Amino acid sequence: MVKKFLEYLEYEKKYSPHTILAYRKDIMDFICFCKEEFNQCYEDVSYSQIRSWIVQLTSGKLTNRSINRKLSSLKTFFNYLVKIGEVTKSPMMKHRSLKEQKKISIPFNEKEINEVIDIIKTKVGFEGVRDRLILELLYSTGIRRAELINIKTKDLYFEEGVLKIIGKGNKERFVVLLPFVIETIKVYQLERKMLKEIKDKDYLLLTKKGVKMYETLVYRIINSYFRRVSTKVKKSPHVLRHAFATHLINRGASLFSVKELLGHSSLASTQVYTNSSLEELKQVYNKTHPREFD
Template sequence: MSMQAFTSYLKLEKNYSDHTVKAYGRDLDAFTGFCRENYDETNIDAAGYPMIRNWIVSLSNEGVSNRSINRKISSLQAYYKFLLKIGEITASPLAKHRALKTEKKVEVPFSESEMELILTEIPFEEGFEGERDKLIVELLYATGMRRAELVNLKVTDINLGNRTLKVLGKRNKERIIPLLDATVDQIKAYLEVRSQLPNCATSLYLFLTKDGLKIYETLVYRTINKYFSLVSPKVKKSPHILRHTFATHLLNRGADLNSVKELLGHSSLASTQVYTHNSIAELKKVHQMAHPRNKK
């Protein structure tokens, strides 16, 4: 019963996406399975920290990374925090837990030349799917939106007259993003082929499959991986790297941090500052090359 209430809490009060709620559920189910197998216990509400610590050791022995373990424990922390909130427990077993150490994750954005190649040189497929895939790349790079935000875009979120786009972000927070001329042109080209799909008139969503159904997040990931594999040797090619690329390129060209924060839909500057790593590296390069005190 507690888990069902927790799921409803995440959906209705926290406004988490279905994807996030399912991830929490998988982590709780995994811990429940561990407790059942090792302690003959299926009610994790009364689990103590030694049980959780043994689960952590078990996961580590299976080769699960510290980063993934920390994410799983975060799901447990959220669950026990919820139980505290509704008075089911009086203390969280994770109250004194400290996260495992992880290596700092450095994500390498695509270069401006790679983006130029994708958007001007690489041939996309003919017809509907090609126009859709090109707009997916264009919008992710031109707006910095998240993959889930792109999937849930509605046709009515586009205002071609004002050249703006309305995005519904985390916690149902709306933001308005200006559109570039090239992006507007690509949207128009896509809408023209979209209008010929079955069910298109009844679908609220901007991005559809060739059968007229709403696209899904895996399709977006595969699209990005497919086309960027043609131009980039980088190991990681994902929608999030495009978001990272958007922020890095803006900062490299002089955009201020607050403006980038608003465009990305971050609630605090701390979240945006992770993208300054590459712009600082670029500034260092310029500084070294240009400063008269530098001995060449």
């Protein structure tokens, strides 16, 4: 039944392979727990047994956010079982998510990004131009890391100045390609043609071995450049996405416009970037205000 559920996520819900693997792990962990603790199949569990699993997860020092993700997987699984008539009702019906501590991620500021751009412009050859293109695409469009590595050459529309992105849930959207990014893409494509072998020809971004880029390599590239100029704890591609959204909002872009550019399904997801802006303003205020009235 788990196999059929995962196929449902893949073919009907259009979830990414990474997401499907996470669902599989969460559900198999719960099934193993039921067998070990209660010698019981998942079809017969009650919410009290699910609560026992929550207690075990909590004692394992998992964050409430991680636990909520696992329980969300379980809820989706039981809803699927109800849908196909495998069970009459979901034991997760009355479940309420655990409270999560809100964390505000501080994006890279414009000075840090400009400093990295100055560094990366000095790099030559295939990898140097590719790294520059990765940075420019992430910062100028706000796309996700997974979306970046899945860009295909056919998704580029130079005349229209746009790039087609396949986002979460297999949803398509178009993002603007600024003239300087188009120029970098063209320079990169010339360098790309000089590779000895190209195995993944459909994909835009490749490793020097001619295969499709992978997520950990993108992370290492971004981290390696930003650790030279930034003291922020997180130096990941996602922080560049934060920077893209925050800088647009700081310069007057509407939340709705940023929502569309980011590919968010709800405005609530976009509102976190206003919190980032406020947090950065607080830090500037605390560092610079004279406090003459103390």
